[in-house]
Amino acid sequence: MPLMGLAGSDATHRSRRRIEASLLLALIVFPLVSGDTFLIDRLGRYFLLAAFAVSVDLIWGYGGMFTFGHAVFFGGGGYIVGLLTTHEAAFLPVPLWAAIIGAVVAVSLFAFALSYFVFSGRAALRGVEFAVVTLAVAVAAERLMNAGGSVTGGRNGILMSSSLGVPGVISLQQGYGFYALAGLLLLATYVGVQWFLRSRSGLILRGIRDNADRIDLLGYDVPAIKRRAFVLSAAIAALAGAVFYVHEGIVSPSAVGVGASTLVLLWVVLGGRGTLIGPIVGAILLPYLTATLSGSLLDIWLVVIGVILVAVILVLPSGIFGFLNRERGT
Amino acid sequence: MNNHGILSGRADRQRTRRDVARGTGYGGLGIALVLVLAACTTGAPTGAPTGASTGTPISSTPVSSEPIKIGILADLIGPFTTYGTSLANSAQLAVKEINAKGGIAGRQITVIVEDTQTDVSATVDKARKLIQSDKVDLVMGPIGSDANDAAYKTVVEEGGKLLFYTETFEGGKCNELYFSFGAVPAQQIRPLIPVLQQKYGPKVMLFGADYVWPRRSFEIAKPIIAENSGIVVAELYLPLIAEDFSELVKTVRDKQPDYIFSLYPAVWGAALKALDDAGLLDTVGIGTIFLGDPDFGGVAALAEGSYTALPLFTVADAPGVKPFLDAYAAEFGAGKIPSGGEGVGAYDAVYLYKSAVEKAGSVDPKAVAAALPGLSFEGPTGSVTITPSHYLQQTINLVQALNGKYVLANSFPNMDPEEACSL
Numbered sequence: 015m016p017l018m019g020l021a022g023s024d025a026t027h028r029s030r031r032r033i034e035a036s037l038l039l040a041l042i043v044f045p046l047v048s049g050d051t052f053l054i055d056r057l058g059r060y061f062l063l064a065a066f067a068v069s070v071d072l073i074w075g076y077g078g079m080f081t082f083g084h085a086v087f088f089g090g091g092g093y094i095v096g097l098l099t100t101h102e103a104a105f106l107p108v109p110l111w112a113a114i115i116g117a118v119v120a121v122s123l124f125a126f127a128l129s130y131f132v133f134s135g136r137a138a139l140r141g142v143e144f145a146v147v148t149l150a151v152a153v154a155a156e157r158l159m160n161a162g163g164s165v166t167g168g169r170n171g172i173l174m175s176s177s178l179g180v181p182g183v184i185s186l187q188q189g190y191g192f193y194a195l196a197g198l199l200l201l202a203t204y205v206g207v208q209w210f211l212r213s214r215s216g217l218i219l220r221g222i223r224d225n226a227d228r229i230d231l232l233g234y235d236v237p238a239i240k241r242r243a244f245v246l247s248a249a250i251a252a253l254a255g256a257v258f259y260v261h262e263g264i265v266s267p268s269a270v271g272v273g274a275s276t277l278v279l280l281w282v283v284l285g286g287r288g289t290l291i292g293p294i295v296g297a298i299l300l301p302y303l304t305a306t307l308s309g310s311l312l313d314i315w316l317v318v319i320g321v322i323l324v325a326v327i328l329v330l331p332s333g334i335f336g337f338l339n340r341e342r343g344t
Numbered sequence: 345m346n347n348h349g350i351l352s353g354r355a356d357r358q359r360t361r362r363d364v365a366r367g368t369g370y371g372g373l374g375i376a377l378v379l380v381l382a383a384c385t386t387g388a389p390t391g392a393p394t395g396a397s398t399g400t401p402i403s404s405t406p407v408s409s410e411p412i413k414i415g416i417l418a419d420l421i422g423p424f425t426t427y428g429t430s431l432a433n434s435a436q437l438a439v440k441e442i443n444a445k446g447g448i449a450g451r452q453i454t455v456i457v458e459d460t461q462t463d464v465s466a467t468v469d470k471a472r473k474l475i476q477s478d479k480v481d482l483v484m485g486p487i488g489s490d491a492n493d494a495a496y497k498t499v500v501e502e503g504g505k506l507l508f509y510t511e512t513f514e515g516g517k518c519n520e521l522y523f524s525f526g527a528v529p530a531q532q533i534r535p536l537i538p539v540l541q542q543k544y545g546p547k548v549m550l551f552g553a554d555y556v557w558p559r560r561s562f563e564i565a566k567p568i569i570a571e572n573s574g575i576v577v578a579e580l581y582l583p584l585i586a587e588d589f590s591e592l593v594k595t596v597r598d599k600q601p602d603y604i605f606s607l608y609p610a611v612w613g614a615a616l617k618a619l620d621d622a623g624l625l626d627t628v629g630i631g632t633i634f635l636g637d638p639d640f641g642g643v644a645a646l647a648e649g650s651y652t653a654l655p656l657f658t659v660a661d662a663p664g665v666k667p668f669l670d671a672y673a674a675e676f677g678a679g680k681i682p683s684g685g686e687g688v689g690a691y692d693a694v695y696l697y698k699s700a701v702e703k704a705g706s707v708d709p710k711a712v713a714a715a716l717p718g719l720s721f722e723g724p725t726g727s728v729t730i731t732p733s734h735y736l737q738q739t740i741n742l743v744q745a746l747n748g749k750y751v752l753a754n755s756f757p758n759m760d761p762e763e764a765c766s767l
Contacts, residue, residue: 305473309473312420
C-alpha cells in the first residue's frame with residue numbers, strides 16, 4: 015500500500031500538483047466571473063473552515079492524533095480576539111491586529127502546556143486516551159464560556175466590535191476583500207503545512223503515525239515531534255478562527271464545543287484524511303451543501319446530507335482524495 | 345539493454361503524455377466547475393420572471409408590482425424546533441391570507457424560509473444570505489437569545505434592514521430598525537405575581553436557567569414582587585440543560601418558598617420530576633412564563649396546578665383565537681397548534697408590516713420603521729399596538745393546569761411592555 019499523501023511516486027506527485035493548480039486557478043477565476051458577492055463571501059468563510067480542517071489533518075491524518083476537541087483552538091482564537099477587542103480594562107481594548115496575534119500566541123501556549131502533559135513522560139497518551147482528553151477539554155471549554163458571565167457573555171457570547179481591514183484604507187470584512195484575505199490565509203496554511211511535512215520533523219511525524227515505538231527505538235524524541243505538530247496545528251486553527259469569528263460578528267460557546275469539533279472531522283473524512291487537499295475540499299463542499307440544501311429542501315435536507323455522507327464513507331472509505339490517490343498510486 | 349532503454353523511454357513518454365492529458369482534464373474540470381457555479385449563481389436571479397421585467401423599460405408591469413420579500417430565520421431542527429416551526433408557519437399563514445386579498449398595496453408577498461438549525465453560526469450565514477443574495481425587504485426571527493444577538497448585528501447593524509423578533513425574550517434591545525412582537529418580562533410578570541401570591545403566599549423563589557433571559561427577567565420581577573409586598577427568599581440559576589437538580593431540591597427544602605417563579609424552559613420536566621421525587625411538588629406553588637400549549641402536553645401530570653402567562657393559549661377566549669387556530673390547523677394539518685408566543689407574534693407582525701408599508705408608501709426600511717409605532721391590529725388574541733419603544737402592547741393570558749388541561753384563569757388586555765427605549 016502506498017504511503018498516503020506526500021510521499022507518493024512522481025506520477026502522483028505531478029497529478030497532485032495539477033489538482034492544486036486547477037483548484038487554485040478555479041478559485042482565482044471564480045470571483046472574476048461570478049457577480050454573486052454573497053456566494054463569494056460565503057466561500058471566504060469556507061476557506062477559513064478549510065484552514066481549520068488542514069490543521070486537523072496535520073495532526074490526525076499525518077500524526078495519527080485523533081482529536082475531538084480542536085474547536086477549542088479555532089473558537090478559542092475567536093474568543094480571545096473578542097475579549098481583547100471588546101472589553102475596557104487596563105490596556106484593553108487593543109487593535110484588531112494585535113488581538114489576532116495575541117490569540118495565536120495564547121492558544122499556542124495553551125496547546126503547548128496541554129501537549130506537554132499529554133504526550134510526555136510515562137503517562138504519555140495515545141489513540142483513544144488522547145481523543146478522550148481532547149473531548150473533555152472541549153466540554154470544559156464550552157461550559158467555561160457559558161459560565162463566564164459578563165466576561166465571555168455567557169450563552170449569548172461576545173459580539174465583535176471591530177472589523178477586518180485597515181480602518182479608512184481598506185475593508186476586508188465582506189465580499190471580495192474578505193475572500194482574498196481568507197484565500198491567502200488558506201494558501202499560506204496549505205503551503206506552510208506542506209513545508210512542515212516535508213521537513214525532517216514532518217517525516218518523523220508520519221513515522222510516528224505508522225509506528226511510534228519504532229521511531230522511539232531509533233532514538234527520536236517522539237513527544238517533542240508530536241508537540242511541535244500539535245502546537246503548529248493549534249496556532250493555525252487559532253489564526254483561522256480569529257479571522258472567522260471577526261467576520262462572523264459573534265462568537266458563542268458552541269464555537270469551542272464538541273459539536274464544532276466533530277463537524278471538522280466530517281470534512282476531513284469526506285475529503286480524505288492525510289491528503290491535505292481533501293480536507294480543504296471537504297470543508298468547502300459540506301458546509302456549502304448544508305447551507306444551500308437547508309434552504310431549498312427544508313424538511314429533508316438533513317436526511318439528504320446524512321445519506322450523502324454515509325454513501326461516501328461506504329463507497330470511498332478513505333475519502334474523495336484518498337480514493338483518487340489510490341487509483342493513481344497503484 | 346538497448347531495447348530495454350528504448351522501451352522504457354517509450355513508456356515514460358507515454359505516461360507523460362497520459363499525465364498531460366489527465367492534467368488538462370483536471371484543469372478543464374476546474375474551469376468547468378467555475379463556469380457551472382457562475383452560471384448557477386448569476387442564472388438564478390435573472391431566471392426569475394420578476395427580475396426580467398425590471399430590465400425592460402417598456403414593461404407593462406411597473407416596478408412596484410414586484411413581490412415584497414420576507415425572509416424568515418427559523419430554527420426547524422434542534423431544541424427550538426417547536427418555536428421555529430410555529431414562527432415560520434404563522435408568518436406564512438398571514439402572508440397567504442394577505443396575498444389572497446390582494447397583497448400589500450397591490451404587491452404580492454414572497455416568503456423565503458431559512459433553517460437556522462438552533463445554531464448561531466448558521467443564523468449569521470442565513471441572515472446574510474437573505475440580505476445579500478435574496479435581497480429581502482424584511483427579516484423575521486430567529487428564536488434563541490444568542491441567535492437574536494447574531495441576527496441583530498447582521499440584519500440591523502450590518503445590513504440596514506428591518507428585523508422583526510417575535511420570541512418571548514428579555515427585552516432591552518433598542519434600535520431604529522428593530523421591532524419586538526413577542527412578550528417581554530414586565531408584560532408577563534405583572535399579571536402573574538399577584539395571582540401566585542394571593543394563592544400561595546408572599547415567599548417566592550426565583551429559579552432560572554443561567555442565561556440572559558432568566559437573569560434580566562428576574563431583575564424586572566424583583567421590584568414588581570416588592571410592590572406586591574412579596575419577599576424573594578431564594579434565587580437559583582442552573583445550567584440550561586442541567587443533569588443534577590439536587591441544588592434545586594435543597595434550596596426549596598431549606599428556604600421553604602410559598603411558590604417558585606420559574607424561567608427554566610429547556611428541561612423543565614426534569615426539574616419538576618426532581619421536585620416530585622423529593623416530595624416537594626405538593627408543598628410549593630409554581631408559576632412560569634414559557635410553558636405554551638405544545639410544551640405542556642409532555643409535562644402535564646407534573647405541572648398540575650401551575651400557572652403560566654403567555655400571549656396565546658388554545659383556551660384563550662378572545663374572538664380571534666378560534667379562527668386563527670382553525671386556519672392554522674387547516675393549513676398545516678389537523679391537531680397542529682402554534683406555540684404560546686412566537687406564533688401569534690409573527691402573525692400579528694406580518695399584518696402590522698402590511699399596514700406600515702401601505703402607510704409609508706414604500707418598503708424602505710427606515711420609512712417603514714418610522715410608520716410602525718402607533719399602528720394597531722385586531723389580532724387573534726385581541727388588539728395589539730406597536731409602542732414608540734418598538735415593542736408590542738398586547739393581551740397576556742394567564743392559565744392554570746387543572747386535571748391535565750390548561751384552564752383560563754384571567755385575561756389581561758393591553759399589557760404595557762415597559763421597555764424604555766427612546767428613538
